[in-house]
Amino acid sequence: MPVQNADVADIFERVANLLEIQDANEFRVRAYRNAARTVSSLARDIADMVENDEDLSELSGIGEDLAGKIEEIVETGILEQLLELEKELPRELNDLMRVDTLGPKKIHALYTELGIENMADLKAAAEEGKIREVKGFGEKTEQKILDRTARLEDAEDQRTPLIEAEQRAAPLMEYLAQSSGVKQLELAGSYRRRKETVGDLDILAACKQDSDIMERFVDFEDVEEVISHGKTKSSVVLRGDLQVDLRVVPRVAFGAALHYFTGSKAHNIAVRKIGVQKGLKINEYGVFKDEERIAGETEEEVFEQVDLLYIEPELREDRGEIEAAREDRLPKLITLDDIRGDLQSHTDETDGRAALEEMADAAEALGYDYLAVTDHSKNVTMAKGMDAGRLGKQIDAIDRFNDGRDGIRILKGCEVDILEDGSLDLPDDILKRLDLTVCSIHYNRNLSRKKQTERVLRAMDNPNFNIFGHPTGRLVAGRPPYEIDLERILEAAKERGCVMELNAHPKRLDLSDLQCKMAMEMGVMLVISTDAHQPDELNFMRCGVEQARRGWLEPENVLNTRSWDEVRKLLKRD
DNA sequence: GCCGTTTTCGGCCCGACTGTTTTCAGTCG
Numbered sequence: 001m002p003v004q005n006a007d008v009a010d011i012f013e014r015v016a017n018l019l020e021i022q023d024a025n026e027f028r029v030r031a032y033r034n035a036a037r038t039v040s041s042l043a044r045d046i047a048d049m050v051e052n053d054e055d056l057s058e059l060s061g062i063g064e065d066l067a068g069k070i071e072e073i074v075e076t077g078i079l080e081q082l083l084e085l086e087k088e089l090p091r092e093l094n095d096l097m098r099v100d101t102l103g104p105k106k107i108h109a110l111y112t113e114l115g116i117e118n119m120a121d122l123k124a125a126a127e128e129g130k131i132r133e134v135k136g137f138g139e140k141t142e143q144k145i146l147d148r149t150a151r152l153e154d155a156e157d158q159r160t161p162l163i164e165a166e167q168r169a170a171p172l173m174e175y176l177a178q179s180s181g182v183k184q185l186e187l188a189g190s191y192r193r194r195k196e197t198v199g200d201l202d203i204l205a206a207c208k209q210d211s212d213i214m215e216r217f218v219d220f221e222d223v224e225e226v227i228s229h230g231k232t233k234s235s236v237v238l239r240g241d242l243q244v245d246l247r248v249v250p251r252v253a254f255g256a257a258l259h260y261f262t263g264s265k266a267h268n269i270a271v272r273k274i275g276v277q278k279g280l281k282i283n284e285y286g287v288f289k290d291e292e293r294i295a296g297e298t299e300e301e302v303f304e305q306v307d308l309l310y311i312e313p314e315l316r317e318d319r320g321e322i323e324a325a326r327e328d329r330l331p332k333l334i335t336l337d338d339i340r341g342d343l344q345s346h347t348d349e350t351d352g353r354a355a356l357e358e359m360a361d362a363a364e365a366l367g368y369d370y371l372a373v374t375d376h377s378k379n380v381t382m383a384k385g386m387d388a389g390r391l392g393k394q395i396d397a398i399d400r401f402n403d404g405r406d407g408i409r410i411l412k413g414c415e416v417d418i419l420e421d422g423s424l425d426l427p428d429d430i431l432k433r434l435d436l437t438v439c440s441i442h443y444n445r446n447l448s449r450k451k452q453t454e455r456v457l458r459a460m461d462n463p464n465f466n467i468f469g470h471p472t473g474r475l476v477a478g479r480p481p482y483e484i485d486l487e488r489i490l491e492a493a494k495e496r497g498c499v500m501e502l503n504a505h506p507k508r509l510d511l512s513d514l515q516c517k518m519a520m521e522m523g524v525m526l527v528i529s530t531d532a533h534q535p536d537e538l539n540f541m542r543c544g545v546e547q548a549r550r551g552w553l554e555p556e557n558v559l560n561t562r563s564w565d566e567v568r569k570l571l572k573r574d
Numbered sequence: 575g576c577c578g579t580t581t582t583c584g585g586c587c588c589g590a591c592t593g594t595t596t597t598c599a600g601t602c603g
Binding site for chain 1: 576577579585586587588590591592594595599600601602603
């Protein structure tokens with residue numbers, strides 16, 4: 001299996017951890033962490049870049065040395081430097097970094113004083129009461145370690161899908177809003193940036209001095225553990241293991257704090273660096289010049305002080321938005337209002353839960369001009385997929401529906417399964433009768449990267465192939481994508497006028513933000529579709545639009561911001 | 575280890591909370 005970006009990032013993280021435990025220069029450690037972040041947030045495959053002999057040192061935070069190390073990892077699968085470090089220190093010390101309250105210094109102390117090399121050693125030492133005897137440790141730290149090791153044992157996934165975080169956040173926010181003296185209350189962090197998963201929730205409040213919000217926060221009924229509890233900052237863990245931080249700031253600093261706690265961390269660092277160049281200090285309390293606060297009530301003020309246009313939260317990942325804001329070339333991000341229809345949905349003809357009429361009513365209620373019904377083809381047997389005969393009948397039924405109704409137009413579609421050999425699951429003569437096809441992979445996910453890529457390229461050769469549905473097959477915080485060379489697929493899509501789906505279902509969000517950005521930059525058209533299996537799910541469009549915004553998409557990059565007449569022309573089916 | 579409208583050397587973002595300390599190091603975000 002080729003080396004993935006995540007593999008390179010993981011190796012750099014491990015190097016950084018071990019160097020830190022060895023008490024290496026902190027800036028050197030940071031360089032490895034920055035490189036890990038750069039590589040993991042790269043849309044392209046780093047292995048391809050190495051193969052094409054591209055200059056990796058052009059990437060931010062990658063110099064000559066780290067470029068060479070990336071090449072070594074891609075070519076050999078390992079990094080000699082990491083092996084050397086693991087000779088000096090047990091490799092499993094790396095795992096201990098996952099235990100919070102333990103950082104490099106404490107891990108080093110536990111290793112040298114007690115010979116603790118891994119999670120099992122740590123747990124045993126804590127149970128035997130040995131930890132408290134080490135200098136700098138006490139009973140409380142020991143108890144925390146016991147709690148954390150137990151929690152890590154049954155914690156499967158660290159990050160929470162955004163949609164689930166929304167459900168957990170809503171009652172808490174409602175509760176906090178009822179605290180005394182609350183002026184402003186907002187969810188910041190990756191939640192506000194609309195990232196597909198969140199690690200924790202960051203809540204920001206501006207309130208009167210005597211507000212009871214902090215007390216109420218730690219007393220919330222779903223709080224399972226209070227990690228810290230101060231006057232301006234507290235952290236708790238909710239049932240279901242979701243950490244929530246609450247920060248209280250003065251109202252005049254709310255904008256600066258909102259910017260600060262919205263992040264991302266990399267974006268903040270980049271903005272603060274500009275501040276330093278201008279002789280300004282930027283922190284959560286404002287923008288300061290010689291101890292005097294010169295801005296901070298709104299985010300707009302903060303950006304203004306560093307000569308940047310306002311940057312939407314979804315863009316704040318240090319992926320070029322700072323430069324774009326400086327040069328007045330920020331994207332005019334797509335909004336939900338730009339959407340004029342939905343091009344993937346299912347009815348009870350296959351695995352949907354509602355009849356065509358109900359789906360049409362729901363789409364019309366959303367103000368759409370059109371809704372494509374794209375039920376499954378026959379190979380997807382568990383969804384009661386349709387053969388040519390059944391699809392023919394559905395086409396006739398949709399024609400009758402449209403004839404008898406003004407307003408919304410139902411488009412005749414099909415989610416056609418792409419078979420293992422790259423052929424489509426239904427004959428061309430029936431596919432020709434459709435307004436559009438969504439072609440997707442449902443089976444044989446385990447092909448090699450080469451075979452999987454060729455399978456899709458071959459399918460795209462069929463003139464009846466319009467939209468590549470959920471192109472990587474991944475599930476958010478769940479199933480990984482299948483192996484596929486997305487760059488080649490995008491090149492082919494560009495050549496053949498095929499459209500890439502951004503599947504808006506919150507469990508899919510497929511393509512990812514970075515993949516959307518890459519497609520857009522390559523000039524490939526995208527479509528945001530909900531894949532709704534019941535009327536309610538048409539509302540998932542919101543999730544897709546948020547993901548699209550993170551991918552820098554403008555209305556013109558997205559097919560279904562257009563009228564059906566324009567869509568039809570772009571699909572070239574006539 | 576990276577990087578350059580002060581720089582190829584000498585910097586590298588900033589503050590809150592905890593626990594173990596008697597004034598602060600370590601961790602975290």
